[in-house]
Amino acid sequence: MKNTENKGGNEAIASLPPSTESAIELKNITKRFGHVVANSHVNLKVRTGTIHGIVGENGAGKSTLMNILFGLYKPDSGMIFLNGQAVDVNSPEKSIALGIGMVHQHFMLVPTFTVLENAMLGNEGSMLLRSGEEVVLDRLKGLSNNYGLDVDFEAIISDTPVGMQQRVEILKALNRGAKILILDEPTGVLTPQETIGLFDILRSLREQGVTIILITHKLKEIMSITDTVSVMRGGKVVADFSTEKTSPEELAENMVGRKVLLSIKKPTLKVGKPVLEVKNVSHESKDGVLVLKNISFDLKEGEILGIAGVAGNGQSELLDILSGIETLQRGQITVNDKTILPFQDWNSKKAREFGVAHVPEDRHKRGLVLPFHNYENSILGYHRNEDYSSGFLMDKRKILNFVDDLVENFDVRPRSSSISSGKLSGGNQQKLVLAREIESNPNILLVGQPTRGVDIGAIERIYEDLMKLKSKGTAILLVSVELDEIMSLSDRIVVMNQGTIVGETNSSNATELDLGKMMSGLEQV
Amino acid sequence: MLESFQIIISLLDSTIRIATPLIFCAMAGIFSERSGIIDIGLEGKMLLSAFVAATATFVTGSPIFGLFAAILASCSASLIHGFACITNKGDQVISGLAINILASGLTITLGIALFSRGGQTPPLASEQRFMPIDFPFLDQLSFVPVFGELFVEVISGHNILVYLSVLAVFFTYYIIFKTRFGLRLRAVGEKPEAVDTAGISVIKMRYQSILIAGMLCGLAGAYLSIAHGAGFGREMSAGKGYIALAAMIFGKWNPIPTLFACLLFGFLEALGVRLEGVELIWIGEVPVQVMQALPYVLTVVLLAGFIGKARAPGAIGVPYSKEG
DSSP states (O other): OTTOOOSSSHHHHHTSOOOSOEEEEEEEEEEEETTEEEEEEEEEEEETTOEEEEEEOTTSSHHHHHHHHTTSSOOSEEEEEETTEEEOOOSHHHHHHTTEEEEOSSOOOOTTSBHHHHHHTTOOSSSBHHHHHHHHHHHHHHHHHHHTOOOOTTSBGGGSOHHHHHHHHHHHHHHTTOSEEEEESTTTTOOHHHHHHHHHHHHHHHHTTOEEEEEESOHHHHHHHOSEEEEEETTEEEEEEEGGGOOHHHHHHHHHTSOOOOSOOOOOOOOOSEEEEEEEEEEEOTTSOEEEEEEEEEEETTOEEEEEOOTTSSHHHHHHHHTTSSOOOEEEEEETTEEEOTTSSOOHHHHHHTTEEEEOSOIIIIIOOTTSBHHHHTTTTOTTSTTTEETTEEOHHHHHHHHHHHHHHTTOSSOOSSSBGGGSOHHHHHHHHHHHHHHTOOSEEEEESTTTTOOHHHHHHHHHHHHHHHHTTOEEEEEOSOHHHHHHHOSEEEEEETTEEEEEEEGGGOOHHHHHHHHTTSOOO | OHHHHHHHHHHHHHHHHHHHHHHHHHHHHHHHHHTTOOOTTHHHHHHHHHHHHHHHHHHHSOHHHHHHHHHHHHHHHHHHHHIIIIISOOOHHHHHHHHHHHHHHHHHHHHHHHHOSTTOOOOOOGGGSOOOBOOTTHHHHTTSTTHHHHIIIIISSBOHHHHHHHHHHHHHHHHHHHBHHHHHHHHHHHOHHHHHHTTOOHHHHHHHHHHHHHHHHHHHHHHIIIIISSSOOTTTTTTHHHHHHHHHHHTTTOHHHHHHHHHHHHHHHHHHHHTTTOEETTTEEOOHHHHHHHHHHHHHHHHHHTOTTOOOOTTTTOOOOSOO
């Protein structure tokens, strides 16, 4: 079973426990987008009433494959069998009729509609809403009780927490009679507690005969809930396993195609004096919502402070203020002994002058100008630096020299200075942004979601670079929604919920459950 | 006192006449924009259908035939818009603008070619138009003070399309908020992905919506040339399509508030006409141009001041595409 490297994975499937019946069988699926082959001769077999995991790095073709099964994309070749019957799934309409439901990574809910309206969309029960609502509500309440899908049918979607939105998505699929449920990265937006809740729901669905396909990049989740798992890499299924017979290490190795170091060696060094002090910072958004309330913390030389929290609890605004993108409204920030007061002249240029570098959360919107070439992106924000310009004009030769070293030292692939950054993979884009910021020799580095949409190989490299920077004494503020990342990188962790710091702990004695409770606002420490 | 009551009555009467095409167009706009398609081409569709209505009526002598021809013409313009920006994912504002320019040029060119009257169509006789309908019991009611007079002068005595426009408002409200079709239409304008993944065709929903919009614009155009007026005159829509668009935004894409916005704009225009050449206390005689500009100025003020929080449908203006 070890390191199965056959082309289609049939061999591995054959060695699985004999299946009574397969709910889904994909044979030889190939899909191209232009010149890019997203799926190449993919074979997949999922038994009825099981939870089957699909793991793979970004761009491995997982989502494409599932969108083909759901009828959103048409495969260029290959066959789909449901319960042994060859079927032609050419539209979502067809796949829904065949009993396939899909919960997409980005929820397909109408934000202005109520939970009920969203859950009934596509199967409204009647031409007129009022009579339809009665019928559907009865059915939905039955499903909701049956599977522990707790929702408030009257609530407007945009007011409900993401956990509930996900339950609405599952209800929506079940309302249309789904017997096969595909979940695409369902836990990315959930707290650990919500994840546990979701897994309970999935288990009770499985008990009642629903077949589930779970796409994720979190190996821990694969190990804890799936019965069988397929690994995809480069558009192909490279291995199939029975979950109990494999390990996270083996899965990771198959995902990347080589051995991966999942553990991080933290350099032990004494932290120095505080270089960033945040005192009583509050912030009101443009809509008049108080998004930050009395935030205070400090960050010391050689320390990594992790800010944990579910996305949208004020972390982004905090990063914006510290990096000079937003004006400071209330409170006080001290950066390297220089104090910034509310509405004082504070912007990203000044932040850089004070030694603050920033790897933004959204590298597409803020980290890079995607159509720009690598050499242009590599000096963005530092373009005033005399090293790159001779007075009024930019000095292209100097920039090219700089970027050639940069892509070499930070392993940005392809090692090209003139390729446009939009053509790089997510991981390599992130490496480029990180490289640029590290090369400016900051003594404070703000990092937002360093590994969002980044594949394992690149994550390994990014962690290494951060550790190297830490050992040089740079203070690092790490904002991430990935709890594992926060826990393994940080020395100290603060947790944010609804704009306040609800807890602080040392990473050595933090547990995922404690942090999760704080993240959901249930517990203050 | 009696005289000012008379003035108010006649102001209200013309308000309704002026507001009718605005109401049709604004409802058309609601159907289109609620499904995610910006419809700046209301103006052009109205103008085109006004021309077609007058021409078809002149040729056949039947206003009913003229009305259907107008609806057909307007729906064709909708289909062009749909082909450009639903099927081919073009820019909706550009496509709408193109329809306006096309309608403006085409009506004049065809008008001159067909009738050689400088772009006008020949005047229609009254039996070739939708004429005012008098309600029963008018004589008895006219003796009832205030209410009677209101009924006789304001409510009664309009052509059928005026009453139809009020029905159109309730029709729009009912369809959009009370039916399955309406739920899907609103969903497709807010989040088309949700509709697509629910197994409903986004393309089909949007085409249906803009066709309904086309029908309503056809009614507006027919009102201008074969009901309210007695023939087509060049550029006779005179920006009403844009005012209707403003009324729709002012009414936050909801039929009932939009109806009141249309009536308000209608009233402003009626007032403008009424105040031409009248000496006002403190101000004196107001130039005609100022009065004519009044509705537009107020539109701008209202748009800027009152509806700052109006929220357009989430996916408006964005062509839907599945693969990236």
